[in-house]
Amino acid sequence: MIKEQISVFDIFKIGIGPSSSHTLGPWRAAQQFTASLMEQDLLNQTEGLKILLYGSLAKTGKGHGTDVAILLGLSGADPVTFDVDAVAPTFEHIKYEKRLNLANTTAIDFDYSNDLLFLYAESLPFHPNAVTFQAFLNNGKAFSETYYSIGGGFVVKEGDDNRTKKQVDLPFPVEKAKDLLHWCLSTGLKVSEIVLENELAWRNEVQTKNGIMQHFQVMRDCMYRGCHEAGFLPGGLDVARRAAPLNKKLIGHSAYHDYDSWISAIRAGGNGFNYILDWVSCFALAVNEENASFGRVVTAPTNGAAGVIPAVLQYFIVFCDGYTEDKIIQFIACASEIGSIFKKGATISAAMGGCQAEIGVSSAMAAAALTECLGGSQRQVLMAAEIAMEHHLGLTCDPIGGLVQIPCIERNTMGAIKAITASQLALQSNPDKAKVSLDAVVNTMWETALDMNAKYKETSDGGLATNIPISLPEC
Ligand code: SF4
Numbered sequence: 001m002i003k004e005q006i007s008v009f010d011i012f013k014i015g016i017g018p019s020s021s022h023t024l025g026p027w028r029a030a031q032q033f034t035a036s037l038m039e040q041d042l043l044n045q046t047e048g049l050k051i052l053l054y055g056s057l058a059k060t061g062k063g064h065g066t067d068v069a070i071l072l073g074l075s076g077a078d079p080v081t082f083d084v085d086a087v088a089p090t091f092e093h094i095k096y097e098k099r100l101n102l103a104n105t106t107a108i109d110f111d112y113s114n115d116l117l118f119l120y121a122e123s124l125p126f127h128p129n130a131v132t133f134q135a136f137l138n139n140g141k142a143f144s145e146t147y148y149s150i151g152g153g154f155v156v157k158e159g160d161d162n163r164t165k166k167q168v169d170l171p172f173p174v175e176k177a178k179d180l181l182h183w184c185l186s187t188g189l190k191v192s193e194i195v196l197e198n199e200l201a202w203r204n205e206v207q208t209k210n211g212i213m214q215h216f217q218v219m220r221d222c223m224y225r226g227c228h229e230a231g232f233l234p235g236g237l238d239v240a241r242r243a244a245p246l247n248k249k250l251i252g253h254s255a256y257h258d259y260d261s262w263i264s265a266i267r268a269g270g271n272g273f274n275y276i277l278d279w280v281s282c283f284a285l286a287v288n289e290e291n292a293s294f295g296r297v298v299t300a301p302t303n304g305a306a307g308v309i310p311a312v313l314q315y316f317i318v319f320c321d322g323y324t325e326d327k328i329i330q331f332i333a334c335a336s337e338i339g340s341i342f343k344k345g346a347t348i349s350a351a352m353g354g355c356q357a358e359i360g361v362s363s364a365m366a367a368a369a370l371t372e373c374l375g376g377s378q379r380q381v382l383m384a385a386e387i388a389m390e391h392h393l394g395l396t397c398d399p400i401g402g403l404v405q406i407p408c409i410e411r412n413t414m415g416a417i418k419a420i421t422a423s424q425l426a427l428q429s430n431p432d433k434a435k436v437s438l439d440a441v442v443n444t445m446w447e448t449a450l451d452m453n454a455k456y457k458e459t460s461d462g463g464l465a466t467n468i469p470i471s472l473p474e475c
Pocket of ligand 1: 304305350354355356358359396397398399404405407408409411458
């Protein structure tokens with residue numbers, strides 16, 4: 001069987017909020033479907049289109065912007081570059097005009113109410129996040145494809161598997177944490193160095209490092225924007241943004257005009273425990289408030305959990321003197337390997353494993369990266385990841401109203417703080433005496449995912465989603 005090969009840019013992807021599985025993945029699926037139509041010379045023959053959303057994509061698709069993402073993807077927009085301020089107006093325009101310009105080349109009639117169907121009671125067996133596209137051609141025939149959004153923006157087309165993905169020769173293939181540890185100990189390389197060596201199989205070192213810094217800049221801009229944008233989040237829950245008022249309160253009268261001077265202003269406030277705690281929360285809140293507002297974010301490894309890694313990285317930059325390009329690359333590279341191990345051995349999809357697969361994995365990734373950057377040994381790095389996940393096991397996914405807001409936004413602050421605590425614990429421990437290995441916790445997380453009731457897997461059929469009374473306007 002061919003093994004899955006995951007690059008740092010598979011784990012960290014630039015996209016638009018609020019969800020990697022329900023927004024970015026379906027967006028990519030829509031782009032791939034129009035690409036299929038083009039490849040088969042069917043685009044110009046297409047006269048009509050139906051989109052069928054199944055399982056979790058149907059149940060929480062409206063709250064997660066699945067409909068928005070699919071229509072934009074079909075229109076030829078790209079989530080990396082599309083103007084985030086144009087997302088809502090473009091979507092409304094398509095609905096109002098009842099016209100869809102497929103791949104920005106073929107305009108067809110499209111009635112949102114009749115042509116995009118949320119099949120709340122239907123699921124497909126392979127994965128809860130499924131979407132079928134049916135194109136109706138001018139010769140009376142139809143062409144259809146089904147895609148699964150399997151978490152973190154990853155998409156699988158029905159009938160495809162890893163064999164269709166181009167395989168490369170990795171110098172250090174890693175399936176499990178024990179493989180990673182083997183390579184680290186036999187070469188003396190750090191986890192991040194193993195990752196950077198493997199990335200050479202896909203592109204040269206400069207391209208990888210530039211790519212990582214580009215992702216860091218998107219994370220940083222997202223956080224900075226979120227710390228300065230007051231108001232309420234979209235969706236009808238009436239959730240007030242908290243990062244901007246908190247930033248204002250913490251920064252006091254200090255003057256700053258950009259990211260760098262903001263960091264200096266934060267540092268000038270000292271390093272008291274509550275002060276740092278407040279800032280870490282503020283960083284995480286900022287990213288996820290942007291994510292909830294269809295802002296540009298980096299999946300880390302998902303959108304719902306996009307605030308954990310930037311918050312811990314920002315903590316490292318500001319309070320641990322980590323603001324160098326090399327350290328930022330080291331942090332992101334190390335984090336990506338831990339995310340890959342969870343994706344290969346368990347899941348990073350909340351629809352498969354609940355929130356342990358999102359916030360739990362991001363916390364483990366951040367804990368490992370912080371530990372390496374603070375000088376921990378390779379065993380301590382893996383231990384930190386294990387501790388962070390161990391204390392997220394069983395965490396359910398129950399977003400109120402199907403929106404990535406409650407509990408999601410606050411939950412990122414918890415994931416970040418747990419990551420810092422896990423890192424500190426690992427740094428103060430002897431990993432030879434650890435009773436639980438990272439592989440054991442990956443396996444436990446997967447078994448827990450299999451046992452978890454479906455209502456806690458991104459369906460909004462249980463938990464907080466059914467215990468908090470809300471009245472959302474019909475979308
Ligand atoms: S509860 Fe967790 S897994 Fe579910 S949508 Fe929110 S952040 Fe994602």
